[in-house]
Every structure is written in structure tokens, then in C-alpha cells.
Amino acid sequence: MGTKSELVYKLQQDILMWQGFKPVAAGKAxxxxxxxxxxxxxxxxxxxxxxHEFITVFPEDAAASDGFIAGLLAALMKDGAACIWISTARRLFPAALSAFNVAPERIIFMDVDTENDALWIMEEALRCEGLAAVVAEVDALSLVESRRLQLAVEESGVTGFILRKDARRMASTIATARWQISPLPSVLEEGMPGLGFPRWQVNLLKVRNGVPGNWVMEWAGTGFLEVKRVLQQDGWSADENRQIG
Incomplete structure (x- = not known):
């Protein structure tokens, strides 16, 4: 019979397994x-x-989310896998993805007429193990629809990104994480002309079995740069400004 702490730890691991999280071997994360x-x-x-669910009510938040997701795709697609991006009214300029080290020709853009079509295509695409990720832009996502998508990713291991655009239809979902990405002014290096790297306020609103938080992040050309961690509960923030990865 293990100690109380050991039993609690085992129960936590079992719950994570039931919710689709697979254990990672030591040193292989x-x-x-x-x-x-x-x-x-x-x-x-x-x-x-x-x-992963992104709240993109305002156009500027949608653009910021596109950039942040592109940075994630750069890591997810590094083994050569492709991605599908689905929308009914796409505003993303494919060539801009190259700024985040993503080859636009490895993104399959699918522009459809209805959101039902977008969600159906996303569910089917998420079952394709050869893809790195699937992105869909929709106004809303229901609990039942989110459950179907989650079941699909648990079978294939493909990452799903949903960009939700209608604040009036924010129903609960079983998404693992809910994000809100907002743009921030870029910062130029002293003596350098032009624009600085994209910078965002990254708010992790919800994360299943994790700890939500708020960060200031920047895309530094080859990867993410953590500028600031904001600990709202204590009213305290710390500037770090360090390269990641």
C-alpha cells in the first residue's frame, strides 16, 4: 500500500490518461x-x-492569433508534415507564414461556404495521422462538436486549433486549452530602422489539469522570446526577456 501522496499522484495520472493525455517517458518530453x-x-x-481554442472576437486579435499559431506550426511541422487550414472567410495572407518559418506550400487552405462544412472537414482531417495540425476558423463551437473533435485527435495524435469569432456564442467546450492572443507594439533594437518582431499578450484562459497564466511573448525570427510573465493574482510581474528553445 503506497503513501497518501503516491496514491494521489497515481490517481492524477489515471485521470490524465482518461482525458487523453499520454504519459511521457523520463527525459523524452x-x-x-x-x-x-x-x-x-x-x-x-x-x-x-x-x-486548442482561440478567442478571436476582434480583427486585431484574429491577426495576432494567426501569427501565434504560425509560430506553433513552425515547431509542429518541422518533421515535414503538412497542415490544413479551413475557413469560410479567410483573411490570412499565405505568404506571410514564411516570416514564422512556415512554408506556405505545406499548408492546404480550404475555403468553404458554411461552418458545418468547416467542422465536418476538420473532423475528417483530424483523423489523418500524416498531418501535423488542422486549423479551423468558425463563429462558434458547441459542446457536442468539441467532443467529436477531441475524440478524433485522441485517435490520430494530430493537433487541432479552433479560432472562435463570435463572442455572443461562447458555449462551454471540452477543449484542452482556451487562449486569447492580443497584439502589442513591437520594440525596435536601438539604432535599427523599420519594425520590430511581432509581440503579443498571451492569455491562457483555461487549461485542463494545468495552471492558466498571462505572458508577453515575441517572435524573434527563429523562435519565441519570453518577454514578461504576469502573475495577476499577486499583482506582480517580472521582466525576463529570454530566448526560448
Whole structure:
């Protein structure tokens, strides 16, 4: 009979298994370069076999989310796998993905007429093990629809990203994580002309069995740069400004 702490730990691991999180062998955790943000997830590993939900009510938040997801795709697609991006009114300029080290020709863009079509295609695409990720832009996502998508990713291991655009239809879902990405002014290096790297306020609103948080992140050309961690509960923040990955 183990100690109380050992029993609690085993129960936590069993719950994670039931919810689709697979245990990672010691020393084999694959981090994707998000630094302290990854520590917010169970096992300090970004969950790939999961649905990630991004709240993109305003156009500027949608653009910021596109950029942040592109940075994630750069890590998820590094082994040569492709990605599918589905929408009914796409605003993303494919060539801009190259700024985040993503080859636009490895993204299959599917522009459809209805959101039902978008969700059906996403569910089917998530079952394709050869893909790295599937992204879909929709106004809303129901609990039942999110459950179907989660079952699909648990079978294949493909990562799913949902961009939700209608604040009036924010129903509960079983998404592993809920994000809100907002743009921040870029910062130029002293003496350098032009624009600085993209910078975002990254708010991890919800994470299943993890710890939500708020960070300031920057895309530094080859990867994410953690600029600041904001600990809202204590009213305290710390500037770090360090390269990740």
C-alpha cells in the first residue's frame, strides 16, 4: 500500500490518461519552444493530442492569433508534415507564414461556404495521422462538436486549433486549452530602422489539469522570446526577456 501522496499522484495520472493525455517517458518530453507557458500544461509539455481554442472576437486579435499559431506550426511541422487550414472567410495572407518559418506550400487552405462544412472537414482531417495540425476558423463551437473533435485527435495524435469569432456564442467546450492572443507594439533594437518582431499578450484562459497564466511573448525570427510573465493574482510581474528553445 503506497503513501497518501503516491496514491494521489497515481490517481492524477489515471485521470490524465482518461482525458487523453499520454504519459511521457523520463527525459523524452518534447517541448516546442514556449518556455514557461509549457510549464502550465500537465507534465510541462504542450499537448499535441488535443484541441486548442482561440478567442478571436476582434480583427486585431484574429491577426495576432494567426501569427501565434504560425509560430506553433513552425515547431509542429518541422518533421515535414503538412497542415490544413479551413475557413469560410479567410483573411490570412499565405505568404506571410514564411516570416514564422512556415512554408506556405505545406499548408492546404480550404475555403468553404458554411461552418458545418468547416467542422465536418476538420473532423475528417483530424483523423489523418500524416498531418501535423488542422486549423479551423468558425463563429462558434458547441459542446457536442468539441467532443467529436477531441475524440478524433485522441485517435490520430494530430493537433487541432479552433479560432472562435463570435463572442455572443461562447458555449462551454471540452477543449484542452482556451487562449486569447492580443497584439502589442513591437520594440525596435536601438539604432535599427523599420519594425520590430511581432509581440503579443498571451492569455491562457483555461487549461485542463494545468495552471492558466498571462505572458508577453515575441517572435524573434527563429523562435519565441519570453518577454514578461504576469502573475495577476499577486499583482506582480517580472521582466525576463529570454530566448526560448
Amino acid at each position: 518534447e517541448r516546442i519552444g514556449l518556455g514557461a507557458i509549457e510549464d502550465a500544461f500537465p507534465g510541462s509539455v504542450f499537448p499535441k493530442r488535443a484541441i
